Amino acid sequence: MADFDVIVLGGGPGGYLAAERLGRAGKSVALIEQASLGGTCLNVGCIPTKALLNCAKLLSHAQDSAQFGIQVSQVGYDWGAMQAWKAKTVKTLVAGVTQLMRRHRVQVVTGHGRMVAPGVVEVDSVTYSARDVIIATGSAPVRPPIPGAANNPLVVDSTALLNITEVPERLTIVGGGVIGIEFASLFSRLGTTVTIVEMLDEILAFAEPEVASRLRASLKGVTVKLGARVTAIEEATVVIEMGGTIERVEADLVLMAIGRRPLVDGWGADEIDLAYTSAGVTVDDQMRTNLAGVWAVGDVTGRSLLAHGAYRMGEVAASAILDGGSASRGPVMRWDTIPWALYGAPEAAGVGLTQAEGEARGLAVQTVTVPLAVSGRFVAEEGLSRAGVVKVVADRDSRLILGVQLLGPYAPEMIWGAAAVLEMELTIDEVRQLVFPHPTISEGIREACWAFPDQERV
Amino acid sequence: MADFDVIVLGGGPGGYLAAERLGRAGKSVALIEQASLGGTCLNVGCIPTKALLNCAKLLSHAQDSAQFGIQVSQVGYDWGAMQAWKAKTVKTLVAGVTQLMRRHRVQVVTGHGRMVAPGVVEVDSVTYSARDVIIATGSAPVRPPIPGAANNPLVVDSTALLNITEVPERLTIVGGGVIGIEFASLFSRLGTTVTIVEMLDEILAFAEPEVASRLRASLKGVTVKLGARVTAIEEATVVIEMGGTIERVEADLVLMAIGRRPLVDGWGADEIDLAYTSAGVTVDDQMRTNLAGVWAVGDVTGRSLLAHGAYRMGEVAASAILDGGSASRGPVMRWDTIPWALYGAPEAAGVGLTQAEGEARGLAVQTVTVPLAVSGRFVAEEGLSRAGVVKVVADRDSRLILGVQLLGPYAPEMIWGAAAVLEMELTIDEVRQLVFPHPTISEGIREACWAFPDQERV
Numbered sequence: 001m002a003d004f005d006v007i008v009l010g011g012g013p014g015g016y017l018a019a020e021r022l023g024r025a026g027k028s029v030a031l032i033e034q035a036s037l038g039g040t041c042l043n044v045g046c047i048p049t050k051a052l053l054n055c056a057k058l059l060s061h062a063q064d065s066a067q068f069g070i071q072v073s074q075v076g077y078d079w080g081a082m083q084a085w086k087a088k089t090v091k092t093l094v095a096g097v098t099q100l101m102r103r104h105r106v107q108v109v110t111g112h113g114r115m116v117a118p119g120v121v122e123v124d125s126v127t128y129s130a131r132d133v134i135i136a137t138g139s140a141p142v143r144p145p146i147p148g149a150a151n152n153p154l155v156v157d158s159t160a161l162l163n164i165t166e167v168p169e170r171l172t173i174v175g176g177g178v179i180g181i182e183f184a185s186l187f188s189r190l191g192t193t194v195t196i197v198e199m200l201d202e203i204l205a206f207a208e209p210e211v212a213s214r215l216r217a218s219l220k221g222v223t224v225k226l227g228a229r230v231t232a233i234e235e236a237t238v239v240i241e242m243g244g245t246i247e248r249v250e251a252d253l254v255l256m257a258i259g260r261r262p263l264v265d266g267w268g269a270d271e272i273d274l275a276y277t278s279a280g281v282t283v284d285d286q287m288r289t290n291l292a293g294v295w296a297v298g299d300v301t302g303r304s305l306l307a308h309g310a311y312r313m314g315e316v317a318a319s320a321i322l323d324g325g326s327a328s329r330g331p332v333m334r335w336d337t338i339p340w341a342l343y344g345a346p347e348a349a350g351v352g353l354t355q356a357e358g359e360a361r362g363l364a365v366q367t368v369t370v371p372l373a374v375s376g377r378f379v380a381e382e383g384l385s386r387a388g389v390v391k392v393v394a395d396r397d398s399r400l401i402l403g404v405q406l407l408g409p410y411a412p413e414m415i416w417g418a419a420a421v422l423e424m425e426l427t428i429d430e431v432r433q434l435v436f437p438h439p440t441i442s443e444g445i446r447e448a449c450w451a452f453p454d455q456e457r458v
Numbered sequence: 459m460a461d462f463d464v465i466v467l468g469g470g471p472g473g474y475l476a477a478e479r480l481g482r483a484g485k486s487v488a489l490i491e492q493a494s495l496g497g498t499c500l501n502v503g504c505i506p507t508k509a510l511l512n513c514a515k516l517l518s519h520a521q522d523s524a525q526f527g528i529q530v531s532q533v534g535y536d537w538g539a540m541q542a543w544k545a546k547t548v549k550t551l552v553a554g555v556t557q558l559m560r561r562h563r564v565q566v567v568t569g570h571g572r573m574v575a576p577g578v579v580e581v582d583s584v585t586y587s588a589r590d591v592i593i594a595t596g597s598a599p600v601r602p603p604i605p606g607a608a609n610n611p612l613v614v615d616s617t618a619l620l621n622i623t624e625v626p627e628r629l630t631i632v633g634g635g636v637i638g639i640e641f642a643s644l645f646s647r648l649g650t651t652v653t654i655v656e657m658l659d660e661i662l663a664f665a666e667p668e669v670a671s672r673l674r675a676s677l678k679g680v681t682v683k684l685g686a687r688v689t690a691i692e693e694a695t696v697v698i699e700m701g702g703t704i705e706r707v708e709a710d711l712v713l714m715a716i717g718r719r720p721l722v723d724g725w726g727a728d729e730i731d732l733a734y735t736s737a738g739v740t741v742d743d744q745m746r747t748n749l750a751g752v753w754a755v756g757d758v759t760g761r762s763l764l765a766h767g768a769y770r771m772g773e774v775a776a777s778a779i780l781d782g783g784s785a786s787r788g789p790v791m792r793w794d795t796i797p798w799a800l801y802g803a804p805e806a807a808g809v810g811l812t813q814a815e816g817e818a819r820g821l822a823v824q825t826v827t828v829p830l831a832v833s834g835r836f837v838a839e840e841g842l843s844r845a846g847v848v849k850v851v852a853d854r855d856s857r858l859i860l861g862v863q864l865l866g867p868y869a870p871e872m873i874w875g876a877a878a879v880l881e882m883e884l885t886i887d888e889v890r891q892l893v894f895p896h897p898t899i900s901e902g903i904r905e906a907c908w909a910f911p912d913q914e915r916v
Contacts, residue, residue, distance in 0.1 A: 013896065024912075025912070041896070041897075042834070046834070046896060046897050047834050047838055047897060050834070050835055050838045050839070050897055051838040051839075054526065054838060054839045055523075055526040055527050055528065058519045058523040058526050058528050059523075059528050061516045061519040061520060062519060062520035062523065062528055062530050062533075065513075065516040065517075065520065066539075067539075067543060068512065068513040068516050068539070068540065068543055069513050069535050069536045069537065069538070069539035069540035069541075069542075069543060070513065070516050070517050070520055070533070070534075070535055070536075071532075071533070071534040071535060071536055072520050072530055072532065072533050072534075073531055073532045074529075074530070074531045074532070075520075075528070075529070075530050076528075076529040076530075077527050077528055077529060078527045078528075078529055079527065080527070081524075081525075081526070081527030082526065082527035083527075084527075085525060085526055085527060088841075089837055089838045089841075092837055092841075092842060093834055093837055306895075306896070307896040307897070308893055308894060308895050308896035308901075309893070311893075311896065312893050331891055334893075337892075337893055338893050339893065339894075339895045340895065341895040341898065349895065374554075376500070376504070376505050376508070376551055377508055379547055379550050379551055380505055380508045380509040380512060380547045381508070381509075381512040383546075383547075383550075384550060410868050410871040412895055412898050413868040413871050413872045413898050413899060413900050414871045414872060414874065414875070414900075415895055416872065416875050416892065416894045416895065416898070416900045416903070417872070417874050417875025417876075417878050418875075419892055419893055419894070419895075420875050420878055420879060420882075420884075420889075420892050421878060423891070423892055424878075424882050424884075426878075426882075431878075433789055433881070434795075434874065434877055434878050434881055435766055435767070435769075435770050435795055435796050435797065435877055436766060436797075436874045436877070437764075437766050437797045437798065437799040437807065437870055437873055437874065437877075438471065438499070438504060438764070438765040438766035438769065439499075439504050439505060439508055439765070440799065440870050440871050440874070441871060442871050442872075442874045443766075445874075454482070454483070
């Protein structure tokens with residue numbers, strides 16, 4: 001008989017949530033984690049950055065509120081105290097996950113797990129067996145083969161940057177994705193001169209151009225170099241090629257933030273003949289791999305590299321296991337309704353298809369972009385000079401809402417409603433009928449729906 | 459032939475939105491307003507309070523962020539500058555409404571309108587006629603017959619308090635509703651010693667006790683006297699009777715905030731035999747009054763005294779008029795899905811039935827209350843010592859969600875999703891399947907749904 005019903009390999013969001021759901025349902029579960037529970041997100045990703053970003057937001061509020069009648073002399077920050085707040089946050093939440101595992105009788109095994117056969121995992125030469133195994137090994141920062149980047153103490157990844165002891169005067173960030181933008185927002189608010197170097201023509205490749213361009217223009221104290229290819233790094237100087245000319249961007253520290261790669265190596269994928277590519281472990285919409293009883297969730301699948309994507313994958317896999325592994329029942333992943341959120345200055349969020357994605361699928365899309373200044377609360381808190389926008393993408397014929405993107409305050413907190421709207425497959429006309437509280441910035445979504453042309457009255 | 463298709467009497471949220479929707483659809487519309495467009499909400503209600511509350515929030519951020527590593531010396535505020543920001547906000551938004559009316563070819567008539575017959579309105583001795591008339595005359599603060607309250611310059615209503623030139627050292631607020639709590643939050647943050655006097659056993663009668671009590675306990679620098687009946691006011695001293703003993707609450711200014719009453723007088727309701735009570739003009743769920751061609755929307759109906767309730771009533775009336783007045787088609791008001799929001803320190807919001815309301819309707823309700831500390835973002839931004847809670851009310855048998863209430867940051871911006879969930883009639887189990895972005899405080903709603911007991915797997 002197997003030692004456990006289920007072994008989960010990796011204690012990040014996808015892994016620990018799957019373990020929680022299975023334990024809650026009465027399964028015996030082992031959760032194997034070599035480091036701290038909570039994975040990248042909790043220990044060196046979403047949570048510590050949000051703790052620091054909030055500190056930086058409060059600093060900005062103290063510095064920049066003269067127009068709101070707030071008078072302050074001598075504003076400063078104590079990076080050590082910010083770090084202490086961050087550490088306390090992480091410690092609190094890791095303890096919370098530990099407690100959660102205990103409550104649901106999940107046995108946490110500390111060590112490096114390695115699959116030796118489907119259903120068999122070795123942890124530091126101890127072997128554990130289970131009917132089902134869920135792979136949740138996560139991802140790691142991509143390290144591109146740029147001359148001068150490797151073994152350069154002035155070139156760091158996001159994990160290292162979170163733990164620096166001194167705030168750099170100048171920081172160059174290679175990569176204009178979420179991680180790049182959030183760190184640019186954090187350090188520029190702390191007074192660092194920040195340069196973002198992005199290879200593509202715009203930051204945030206997955207965002208609507210109306211959102212990305214306005215966000216870029218709103219980043220204070222940040223220089224963004226688009227269409228810039230990094231050819232070499234010398235100490236903290238990044239050499240870039242832009243439109244045929246070579247430029248040297250000098251700084252005191254360089255953050256490499258060009259993306260993360262699924263961690264498909266180091267835990268036995270090849271040994272058990274698990275199907276994977278460089279894009280991640282191959283899974284179906286219920287998180288099955290090619291091997292019976294072996295499931296994969298979270299970043300390692302490459303399907304979504306977001307913590308809540310991992311949560312959902314963990315839940316879907318757990319649900320399928322509880323249903324006896326049957327593919328004919330239980331929830332499936334709906335990849336298009338996983339929202340994204342960006343906690344920069346300003347904030348942004350989105351869910352569903354962009355206009356370009358809709359068009360690429362051959363849909364007749366119709367879009368509306370509305371400034372958030374249609375919202376009374378936005379005007380009351382931000383005025384007319386700050387950036388805020390909402391874009392809604394719909395199907396021209398069915399009027400189904402396909403996507404919503406937001407740039408502006410509280411965007412990450414209001415996007416869940418849009419995810420619900422997409423899940424429920426509501427039309428422009430149905431969202432028009434919803435009652436949004438006034439005055440909120442969320443009303444911008446309603447206004448955008450009313451800005452579409454009317455359907456003919458019949 | 460009538461002068462207009464529709465006359466709207468009153469330029470607040472319900473009135474101007476109905477005018478906009480009708481104008482947009484090609485109707486000829488007159489909007490009659492004696493003061494400034496935008497009504498109470500925009501001129502002396504939601505908007506100016508939110509502008510000032512945001513200033514006060516920024517002040518608190520500057521003052522209280524030492525634990526987040528923010529160092530500030532000498533923080534103060536300039537009430538005049540705050541007032542200027544408020545005035546600029548209101549001016550901007552009133553101009554926006556004016557522009558909106560112009561865009562939809564709504565003729566704005568300035569003056570005091572009075573109905574002389576169904577379809578006939580007199581404005582300063584000029585008579586206008588229309589096929590349909592929408593009454594949107596709003597509400598006014600209740601002035602109770604408390605000895606010493608009338609003609610006392612130290613006893614003010616919210617409109618007057620918004621425009622004071624000096625911040626009082628001590629403020630007594632009679633009434634612990636939304637207006638009372640928001641002004642308590644505003645002035646306590648400005649350093650005023652605030653006392654709230656509430657006749658009932660708890661503030662915020664419409665809120666869940668779990669939300670109201672925690673909110674009350676979180677109000678810094680505010681003393682709340684519950685079960686306190688005001689017997690007299692002498693200058694700015696409020697005499698109260700609490701459990702048989704008499705107490706004198708001294709202050710420099712007194713705000714009367716015990717509620718608002720529908721404005722059913724002064725515009726001809728009696729002359730045209732319109733049916734109304736002290737609770738407001740009697741309407742059906744499509745905003746029809748007892749008179750053909752006469753509709754009523756917003757505060758004057760007494761059905762919801764919230765701006766977005768008025769918006770929705772205006773839309774529903776407009777839709778019914780566009781449908782030729784037929785009662786058998788078009789949207790109807792769904793009173794239970796109008797959310798409320800409170801922009802105090804802390805914020806709160808809710809939608810749907812409370813547990814008590816559900817029980818009073820004879821429903822078998824099941825509830826869950828979860829601390830917002832389940833949210834990583836909450837912990838990262840607030841820590842464990844601040845109040846935050848989410849309560850979900852569901853039907854035990856069908857598992858339909860009946861109500862959601864939130865206490866914590868961003869609550870007003872996330873509640874629209876809960877309103878959508880109620881409109882769509884989702885169950886606990888369906889909301890569990892939605893993907894909320896991580897880390898957000900909105901995830902508390904999802905966690906609450908998972909905190910309900912599971913349905914048996916079948």
